[in-house]
Amino acid sequence: MKNIDYFRILTNEIHSVITATVDENGLPVTCAIDIMDFDENGLYFLTAV
Secondary structure (H helix, E strand, O other), X not given: OOHHHHHHHHHHHHOEEEEEEEOOOOOEEEEEEXXXXXXXXXXXXXXXX
16 A cells, blocks of 8 residues: 555544643643545644644
8 A cells, every 4th residue: 555545544534533642740631633635745634722
């Protein structure tokens, strides 16, 4: 598979993901990301604040 094939799967089949990290106090912080589109350069996504 080529990168563009993975981009297509992420955009069309998965679409929404949750990322997680920790803040300066070691507490979890999460963010929802919607993968909206792609082209040969990469993915285009939205996040909510």
